[in-house]
Amino acid sequence: MSISRRDFLKLAGISSLGIGFSATDLLWKNRAEAIEYMSSPKGLTAKRWAMVVDLRKFKTEEDYNRVIDICHRIHNVPDFGNLKDEVKWIWTDTFEHVFPFQKNEYLPEGVQEKKAVLFCNHCDNPPCVRVCPTKATFKRKDGIVAQDYHRCIGCRFCMAACPFGSRSFNWRDPRPFIKRLNPKFPTRTKGVVEKCNFCVERLAEGLKPACVEVSNGALTFGDLSDPNSEVRKILSTNYSIRKAELGTRPSVFYIIGGDEDA
Amino acid sequence: MLEKALTGSRRYWGWIFFLLAVIGVGFIFYLRQFAYGLGITGMSRDVSWGLYIGQFTFLVGVAASAVMLVIPYYLHDFKKFGKILILGEFLAVAAVVMCMLFIMADMGQPMRVMNLVLHPTPNSVMFWDAIVLNGYLLLNIIIGWTTLGADRKELPPPAWVKPLIYLSIPWAISIHTVTAFLYAGLPGRPFWLSAIMAARFLASAFAAGPALLIILALIVRKLTKFDPGKEPIQALGKIVTYAMIASTFFLILEVFTAFYSQIPGHMASFEYLYAGLDGFGKLVPLMWLSTILAVVAIILLVNPNTRKNESILAFACITVFISLWIDKGFGLIVGGFVPNPFERVTEYWPTMPETIITIGVWAIGLLVLTVLYKVAISVREAQIDSGSNTH
Numbered sequence: 001m002s003i004s005r006r007d008f009l010k011l012a013g014i015s016s017l018g019i020g021f022s023a024t025d026l027l028w029k030n031r032a033e034a035i036e037y038m039s040s041p042k043g044l045t046a047k048r049w050a051m052v053v054d055l056r057k058f059k060t061e062e063d064y065n066r067v068i069d070i071c072h073r074i075h076n077v078p079d080f081g082n083l084k085d086e087v088k089w090i091w092t093d094t095f096e097h098v099f100p101f102q103k104n105e106y107l108p109e110g111v112q113e114k115k116a117v118l119f120c121n122h123c124d125n126p127p128c129v130r131v132c133p134t135k136a137t138f139k140r141k142d143g144i145v146a147q148d149y150h151r152c153i154g155c156r157f158c159m160a161a162c163p164f165g166s167r168s169f170n171w172r173d174p175r176p177f178i179k180r181l182n183p184k185f186p187t188r189t190k191g192v193v194e195k196c197n198f199c200v201e202r203l204a205e206g207l208k209p210a211c212v213e214v215s216n217g218a219l220t221f222g223d224l225s226d227p228n229s230e231v232r233k234i235l236s237t238n239y240s241i242r243k244a245e246l247g248t249r250p251s252v253f254y255i256i257g258g259d260e261d262a
Numbered sequence: 263m264l265e266k267a268l269t270g271s272r273r274y275w276g277w278i279f280f281l282l283a284v285i286g287v288g289f290i291f292y293l294r295q296f297a298y299g300l301g302i303t304g305m306s307r308d309v310s311w312g313l314y315i316g317q318f319t320f321l322v323g324v325a326a327s328a329v330m331l332v333i334p335y336y337l338h339d340f341k342k343f344g345k346i347l348i349l350g351e352f353l354a355v356a357a358v359v360m361c362m363l364f365i366m367a368d369m370g371q372p373m374r375v376m377n378l379v380l381h382p383t384p385n386s387v388m389f390w391d392a393i394v395l396n397g398y399l400l401l402n403i404i405i406g407w408t409t410l411g412a413d414r415k416e417l418p419p420p421a422w423v424k425p426l427i428y429l430s431i432p433w434a435i436s437i438h439t440v441t442a443f444l445y446a447g448l449p450g451r452p453f454w455l456s457a458i459m460a461a462r463f464l465a466s467a468f469a470a471g472p473a474l475l476i477i478l479a480l481i482v483r484k485l486t487k488f489d490p491g492k493e494p495i496q497a498l499g500k501i502v503t504y505a506m507i508a509s510t511f512f513l514i515l516e517v518f519t520a521f522y523s524q525i526p527g528h529m530a531s532f533e534y535l536y537a538g539l540d541g542f543g544k545l546v547p548l549m550w551l552s553t554i555l556a557v558v559a560i561i562l563l564v565n566p567n568t569r570k571n572e573s574i575l576a577f578a579c580i581t582v583f584i585s586l587w588i589d590k591g592f593g594l595i596v597g598g599f600v601p602n603p604f605e606r607v608t609e610y611w612p613t614m615p616e617t618i619i620t621i622g623v624w625a626i627g628l629l630v631l632t633v634l635y636k637v638a639i640s641v642r643e644a645q646i647d648s649g650s651n652t653h
Contacts (some may be wrong), residue, residue, distance in 0.1 A: 009572045083307075083608070127448065130385055136377070151374070152371065154370015163603050164450070165603045169310060173301075
């Protein structure tokens with residue numbers, strides 16, 4: 001195809017103008033947003049991902065360990081063997097510590113001491129995102145609160161802001177303390193914050209979070225904005241609680257129990 | 263003017279080299295921290311800020327307190343502050359330099375500090391803190407240097423600096439307000455979640471800062487020919503008195519709200535700090551030392567007979583400074599993290615490397631202060647020598 005000199009100049013002029021504009025645009029308007037996983041056609045999508053934890057279905061120590069181990073293994077969470085350096089994405093504590101505002105010594109026997117699994121609540125109004133000075137932690141369109149390990153400056157403002165104690169800091173190089181490396185997930189460096197990511201890397205491949213998969217139905221994952229989703233069905237037929245009094249609108253719900261397991 | 267810092271007595275150079283040695287040791291330990299990570303400190307998952315952030319918070323107050331000289335001199339025409347104003351402004355410069363260094367020391371990834379600029383985030387209080395601190399540093403350097411330079415030539419300061427001086431007044435208030443907002447806006451930390459936090463910060467700042475300034479003025483009088491004068495020191499003493507009372511009053515307000523309401527979350531941190539919680543009480547002796555020092559200071563400051571005695575005033579200022587350093591530079595930060603959101607107690611105590619790095623940063627601050635004071639005092643001494651003491 002031939003092109004006249006005049007047209008060429010016109011085109012070149014417009015193009016360079018365009019490049020100029022998009023460059024300014026990049027520099028001033030759309031400063032690169034922190035990385036997100038690109039979702040493939042087979043990826044699972046939602047408006048607001050949420051989790052329901054059914055404590056009735058956690059019966060043995062093994063039920064807890066299974067969900068914790070799988071998460072920490074696939075996400076290369078280091079095990080330092082001491083509390084001072086500790087990094088954890090999912091862990092347990094007893095009911096009275098998980099819900100200090102629900103303290104009630106007249107609860108059915110065993111409830112106060114009952115263990116609950118804890119992880120990031122992926123709040124709809126997340127204080128960690130509000131305080132982060134670099135947007136290294138951000139809320140995705142599907143409601144997941146994600147963390148960019150390469151942008152984080154390690155100021156730990158998010159750790160002070162999180163009312164759920166969900167965030168861990170790499171006080172030292174975590175890599176020597178990863179028992180078995182999963183090459184499919186990034187390891188972290190010292191000096192950055194990390195936490196549960198609702199398995200965004202699995203969602204992108206059409207898989208539910210790993211903890212859900214091994215929980216034997218004790219953990220349910222789904223779209224909170226969809227009235228027909230599994231989580232909504234469970235929430236509409238069971239009484240659930242969450243630490244909601246601080247206005248962060250957490251996306252993790254706990255079903256404590258009823259007659260059948262008392 | 264800077265050349266005046268390059269000539270001095272043996273004692274001056276001895277002090278400079280002593281500070282450089284301390285800085286050197288601190289820097290070696292910082293390199294260790296840089297290589298190993300912040301795990302070298304006493305901080306943990308539960309107490310994720312410690313001595314560094316405590317020093318930062320305390321020193322923002324010291325920096326802001328320069329305004330306690332600027333307001334009387336420029337807004338109320340209190341001429342007696344004229345000669346020591348520069349000591350306040352240069353103290354602010356040294357304090358802000360230390361603040362920035364403590365932030366750097368506390369960062370997990372200090373090499374990424376420019377991410378603050380690359381990804382500016384106005385919804386983060388830290389974004390505003392970076393702006394106000396840098397602005398305040400710049401303001402004080404410009405104002406201090408220009409007014410001193412004009413003074414040296416026996417000229418009034420240039421007209422363009424006046425608006426900057428007026429701007430520095432609200433700016434000083436802003437640096438400590440924004441610093442208080444770092445804490446006071448966090449939902450899960452009831453110890454910090456208090457509307458009076460910024461006011462309490464300012465009150466303690468206006469006590470600790472001028473107290474330090476009185477101590478410095480007395481040292482300057484002893485070591486140099488420049489006498490800051492009895493009256494300015496007494497006027498500062500009154501400021502320290504009022505501010506210390508206000509600061510203690512605000513603390514009592516916090517204690518009342520927590521304990522009369524009987525809300526467990528609001529009482530827990532106070533219990534940990536002053537009585538111990540679940541058998542943990544590492545900070546209890548320190549917090550009571552702070553309380554006793556505050557009481558002693560207020561008794562000595564309120565009584566005009568003791569306040570007017572310069573030796574007793576100096577002692578009272580030292581007690582004010584130590585009391586508030588413990589309260590704000592240590593207890594306030596650690597207390598906010600204990601107990602954790604699950605009502606469990608993890609204790610914190612700074613490690614040796616962390617302490618040495620902290621001392622190293624203080625030494626840098628003292629070095630900056632020494633050099634700036636040397637310049638300012640040399641100008642004053644030259645005025646005394648030429649007999650043109652017109653103020």
